[in-house]
Amino acid sequence: MGMRFKDRVVIVTGAAKGIGAGCARVFCQEGGLVAVLDVDDTAGKSLVEELSTAGPGRAAFWKCDVSDDHRIAETIADVAREFGRIDCLINNAGVHPPATPFEETSLDDLESLFRINFFGAFAAAQCALPHLKQTRGTIINMSSMTAVLGQDQSAAYSSSKGAQLSLTKALAVELGREGVRVNAVLPSNVDTPLMRDWAATLDDPESALQRVADLQVFGRMAQPEEIGRVCLFLATEDSSFVTGQGIEVEGGASLDY
Numbered sequence: 001m002g003m004r005f006k007d008r009v010v011i012v013t014g015a016a017k018g019i020g021a022g023c024a025r026v027f028c029q030e031g032g033l034v035a036v037l038d039v040d041d042t043a044g045k046s047l048v049e050e051l052s053t054a055g056p057g058r059a060a061f062w063k064c065d066v067s068d069d070h071r072i073a074e075t076i077a078d079v080a081r082e083f084g085r086i087d088c089l090i091n092n093a094g095v096h097p098p099a100t101p102f103e104e105t106s107l108d109d110l111e112s113l114f115r116i117n118f119f120g121a122f123a124a125a126q127c128a129l130p131h132l133k134q135t136r137g138t139i140i141n142m143s144s145m146t147a148v149l150g151q152d153q154s155a156a157y158s159s160s161k162g163a164q165l166s167l168t169k170a171l172a173v174e175l176g177r178e179g180v181r182v183n184a185v186l187p188s189n190v191d192t193p194l195m196r197d198w199a200a201t202l203d204d205p206e207s208a209l210q211r212v213a214d215l216q217v218f219g220r221m222a223q224p225e226e227i228g229r230v231c232l233f234l235a236t237e238d239s240s241f242v243t244g245q246g247i248e249v250e251g252g253a254s255l256d257y
């Protein structure tokens with residue numbers, strides 16, 4: 001490991017578990033100051049303790065529900081005060097509702113899902129932007145391969161991830177001259193609580209997880225830190241000419257037509 005994010009500040013939403021926690025670990029290992037935002041304060045505080053012990057970076061927890069735009073504004077202002085700057089925002093918090101046929105998806109459910117998966121990312125980007133302009137920082141939106149491939153019985157979720165990808169491209173155009181880069185990461189299947197909770201709703205969770213693993217050419221899902229390392233690339237000068245892109249981190253899942 002190097003110190004590729006030394007003394008720089010990253011905000012990760014939904015960082016207490018899963019992919020967000022993987023990002024937090026990778027940035028902390030590279031010397032970063034990590035703002036862990038989540039609704040789950042038990043898991044969030046325990047991650048911060050783990051990161052502070054492991055170092056070499058530092059971490060702090062903020063309880064923040066990304067569907068509440070006032071709370072996002074308050075939290076981001078607080079992070080900037082505490083850490084003195086913001087270099088990267090990773091809009092990772094997201095939920096995947098159980099499989100629901102399109103015709104049974106209510107507009108109320110659609111709206112609640114968009115409040116978390118999309119409005120949250122939009123609002124956080126708005127609040128972080130004045131700080132990111134000062135550091136010529138980056139925004140990373142955790143989209144999904146469902147944004148480009150679709151997913152059965154998941155019209156609401158897939159559309160929310162598509163909206164994140166479109167936001168990524170529009171913002172990259174608007175913010176390029178200010179030196180702020182905006183990219184999206186599109187994972188296929190990652191071994192996280194979200195994935196395991198979904199499998200637990202099925203008759204045979206273990207074989208469902210195996211089927212999902214087999215979708216990738218490697219015969220396995222990604223580990224959260226593998227997504228975190230792609231985010232680190234997108235947050236550093238290693239990717240200085242990359243903006244507006246949806247990076248498909250999918251282990252070959254869309255190959256072999």
Ligand SMILES: NC(=O)c1ccc[n+]([C@@H]2O[C@H](COP(=O)([O-])OP(=O)(O)OC[C@H]3O[C@@H](n4cnc5c(N)ncnc54)[C@H](O)[C@@H]3O)[C@@H](O)[C@H]2O)c1
Pocket residue numbers: 013014015016017018019020037038039040043064065066067092093094095096116142143144145186187188189190191192193194195
């Ligand atoms: N796991 C996958 O295979 C996969 C694939 C593609 C995209 N993604 C995307 O990656 C992101 C993270 O997924 P994951 O699998 O790590 O999920 P996860 O459920 O394992 O973890 C998500 C974290 O977000 C937090 N969270 C949920 N709602 C929140 C809210 N309103 N405000 C703040 N925090 C909130 C949860 O408490 C949890 O800590 C999501 O946006 C998801 O859509 C996941």
